[in-house]
Amino acid sequence: MNSSDFRNAAAAGLPPLDLNELSIHAYARPDGSGGVRNHVLVLPASACATRVCQQIVQRVPGAVTLDNHAGCGQSGKDLAQTLRTLSGFGLNANVAAVMVVGLGCEALQIDEITTALAGSGKPVAALVIQDRGTTRTIEKGEALCRKMVGDAARLTRTPTSLRSLTVGLQCGGSDATSGLVANPVLGMVSDRLVAAGATVMLAETPECIGAETVLMERATDPAVASRIEAVVGRFEERLRATGEDFLGSQPGPGNIAGGITTIEEKSLGCVRKAGVSPISGVLEYAERPPASGLYLMDTPGLDNESVTGEVAGGCQIIVFTTGRGSALGCPIAPVVKVTANGRTFERMRDDIDVGLGEVVEGADSMESAAQRLWCELLLVAEGKLTRSEQHGFDEFAIWRIGPSY
Amino acid sequence: MARAVVMGRTDNVATVLADVALGQEVEVVDETGRSRGGVQAIDDIPFGHKIALRHVDEDRQVVKYGHTIGTATAVIRVGQHVDTHNLGSVRGRVERASQR
Numbered sequence: 001m002n003s004s005d006f007r008n009a010a011a012a013g014l015p016p017l018d019l020n021e022l023s024i025h026a027y028a029r030p031d032g033s034g035g036v037r038n039h040v041l042v043l044p045a046s047a048c049a050t051r052v053c054q055q056i057v058q059r060v061p062g063a064v065t066l067d068n069h070a071g072c073g074q075s076g077k078d079l080a081q082t083l084r085t086l087s088g089f090g091l092n093a094n095v096a097a098v099m100v101v102g103l104g105c106e107a108l109q110i111d112e113i114t115t116a117l118a119g120s121g122k123p124v125a126a127l128v129i130q131d132r133g134t135t136r137t138i139e140k141g142e143a144l145c146r147k148m149v150g151d152a153a154r155l156t157r158t159p160t161s162l163r164s165l166t167v168g169l170q171c172g173g174s175d176a177t178s179g180l181v182a183n184p185v186l187g188m189v190s191d192r193l194v195a196a197g198a199t200v201m202l203a204e205t206p207e208c209i210g211a212e213t214v215l216m217e218r219a220t221d222p223a224v225a226s227r228i229e230a231v232v233g234r235f236e237e238r239l240r241a242t243g244e245d246f247l248g249s250q251p252g253p254g255n256i257a258g259g260i261t262t263i264e265e266k267s268l269g270c271v272r273k274a275g276v277s278p279i280s281g282v283l284e285y286a287e288r289p290p291a292s293g294l295y296l297m298d299t300p301g302l303d304n305e306s307v308t309g310e311v312a313g314g315c316q317i318i319v320f321t322t323g324r325g326s327a328l329g330c331p332i333a334p335v336v337k338v339t340a341n342g343r344t345f346e347r348m349r350d351d352i353d354v355g356l357g358e359v360v361e362g363a364d365s366m367e368s369a370a371q372r373l374w375c376e377l378l379l380v381a382e383g384k385l386t387r388s389e390q391h392g393f394d395e396f397a398i399w400r401i402g403p404s405y
Numbered sequence: 406m407a408r409a410v411v412m413g414r415t416d417n418v419a420t421v422l423a424d425v426a427l428g429q430e431v432e433v434v435d436e437t438g439r440s441r442g443g444v445q446a447i448d449d450i451p452f453g454h455k456i457a458l459r460h461v462d463e464d465r466q467v468v469k470y471g472h473t474i475g476t477a478t479a480v481i482r483v484g485q486h487v488d489t490h491n492l493g494s495v496r497g498r499v500e501r502a503s504q505r
Contacts, residue, residue: 176420176453179470180410180436210496211472236496246497259420259453261487262494265474323453341453360422362408362438 014192014370022196024381025157026093026164030121033093034164036316036381038155039064039332040148041095042141043086045102045110046071052134053101056141062149066331066396072106078402083108085286085398087116088312090124093164094332096152097123099145101137104130123148157382163197163292165381168310168318169273170203170335172303174251175258175323179269181340181359181366182321187275188370189319189377190294194277199292201283201315202274203299203306205235206250210264211271215296220278227282231298250301254324258341273321285399286312303328304397307335317380319373327351328395329388334380337387338373351387353380406432409456411441413471418455418487420469425450433458448486455487467492 026034042065044053053065066089070082090098090113098117102110110126117124125144129137169190171178190200208215212232219225239246251260260266280293286309289295297313299306303326307318311333318335320326325348329335339345342357349355354376358364380386409419409431419433425446433441450456455469461481466473478493485491 176455180412180420184436210474210494214472246494250497256489259451259455261455261489261492262475263497264472264494265469268470268472268474343452362422366436 014188014367014374022162023159024162024165024378026160026381027096027155028158028160029093029096031119034160035093035095036165036383037094037332037334038096038152039094040097040145040152041065041090041099041332042145043090043098043100043113044068044071045086045100045108045113046106048072048103048106049101049129052129052137052141055138056099056101056145059138059142060145060149062153063145064331064394066394068396068398070398070400071108073405074107074400074402075405076402078400079107081285081401082398083112083116084284085308085312087113088286088288088314089332090117090122091120091288092311092314092316092332094316095122096155097148099125099127099141099148101127101129101141104128123151161197162193165193166199166201166289166314166316167193167377168201168203168307168313168315168333170303170307170310170318170320171207171270171273171322172320172326172328173322173324174255174260174266174269175341176260176269177258177340177360178321178323179260179265179272181356181369182323182338183269183272185340185356185359185366185369185373186273186319186321186338188366189373190273191275191277192374194275194294197292199289199314200274200277200294201289201297201310201313202271202294203297203310204270204301205231205296205298206239206246206263206301207267207270208232208296209236209250209267210262211267214268214271215274215279218276218279220280224279224281228279228296231282231296235298258323283313285309285401288314300399302397304395305399308396309399317377319377322352325351327388327391327393329386329391329393331394331396334386335388336376336380351391353387406430408432408434409444410434410436411458412436412469415471416468417457417459417461418467418469419444419458421450421452421454421456424452425456431456445484446486447482447484450486455492457481457483457485457487459483
């Protein structure tokens with residue numbers, strides 16, 4: 001961090017809390033994790049099972065599914081990443097039970113998913129469409145799923161340490177207010193979570209281009225600093241290999257209209273979400289962190305793919321800052337929307353959970369805003385539905401790193 | 406008076422916190438709200454966009470958050486709107502990045 005930077009003042013952060021006093025009420029899972037939601041997940045192993053899964057959850061209130069466009073016609077690292085993402089959703093503490101549905105012949109065999117889920121101790125069922133056709137798969141799936149939802153409904157929330165929380169940081173539709181207020185306010189909340197022993201993930205690798213030194217200076221050891229440089233460099237090379245300037249995509253038209261002119265400017269604002277805590281490691285897309293602390297996960301900037309990676313990596317809650325506005329949700333995790341743009345909050349009040357426009361107007365302090373966001377985060381952890389949950393928005397997209405065959 | 410916030414001591418731009426009209430006086434504050442002087446806008450500048458606090462020669466760095474956010478693609482005068490017409494990314498342009 002630049003010592004001449006005024007952000008030192010903002011970085012003073014929230015007052016310390018008695019960490020022993022902190023707990024949330026969550027659903028205890030057999031593997032020791034704690035869910036802030038209690039979903040039964042009907043998980044399509046491939047695109048060929050996605051519509052069958054949708055018809056099953058339409059028949060069973062309380063069950064959720066996700067829109068998997070992958071799982072076949074893939075190989076190598078790309079297929080492994082898809083497996084890691086789908087398994088990660090099943091392993092997520094917000095999920096009580098999983099029913100995996102495959103077509104039968106896809107590249108991603110359902111056994112690979114059920115094997116990955118075995119250690120979680122959760123109820124897991126599996127169905128293959130080619131064994132009995134779609135009609136009977138849907139009927140059997142409905143019956144199994146009803147039982148799972150009934151069993152899950154008998155689980156209750158119990159006091160759990162904040163250490164069991166994993167929170168993903170995200171921004172989308174950023175404007176100048178994101179870097180000035182919403183992201184540093186989220187940074188204060190992030191620092192408090194890390195201090196409480198929780199796990200926090202920063203993501204969106206291309207939005208670190210031009211800000212890598214800010215992150216590298218905070219790496220817990222030189223190997224982590226090199227990893228940060230390497231993943232950002234890898235993304236930059238990938239963008240450059242297209243032979244085209246990033247301008248127009250990074251930053252995008254809305255970013256530019258909102259006052260963000262260059263990728264460097266966007267990145268320097270973006271990384272403020274992660275506060276000033278030390279960075280313990282770099283995660284591959286959808287990788288689960290080895291311990292608590294603050295991590296950088298290598299994901300695209302594209303919101304749905306990035307949030308999917310974070311939730312697959314174990315995030316139970318996403319806190320999402322925006323300037324222009326966003327409506328994005330997730331099938332299994334609450335996404336808390338925050339904006340410091342008062343006009344956006346007015347226009348999109350159906351979609352934004354926390355408005356911080358008063359800080360930009362000079363009528364509220366960063367510390368008070370961070371306290372408000374902290375309280376909202378805990379309320380959501382205890383069951384308060386976010387705007388995107390109320391609307392039923394449930395975007396899901398896997399970051400593909402190889403061609404379709 | 407309209408305000409603009411400056412994020413770092415070495416910054417040569419600030420972000421206006423209201424729509425600013427040509428000729429308007431803008432108070433510059435830091436992140437803690439402390440006044441850091443004033444500047445007169447010589448362009449219309451929309452909410453959230455940047456105003457130049459210092460003269461920047463072409464090809465010199467534009468600094469925000471205490472770090473470079475690109476270089477001036479034209480001379481930037483004090484009070485001018487700093488945007489895509491006079492500020493270019495270094496990292497985001499194939500040709501410029503390869504010269505880096």
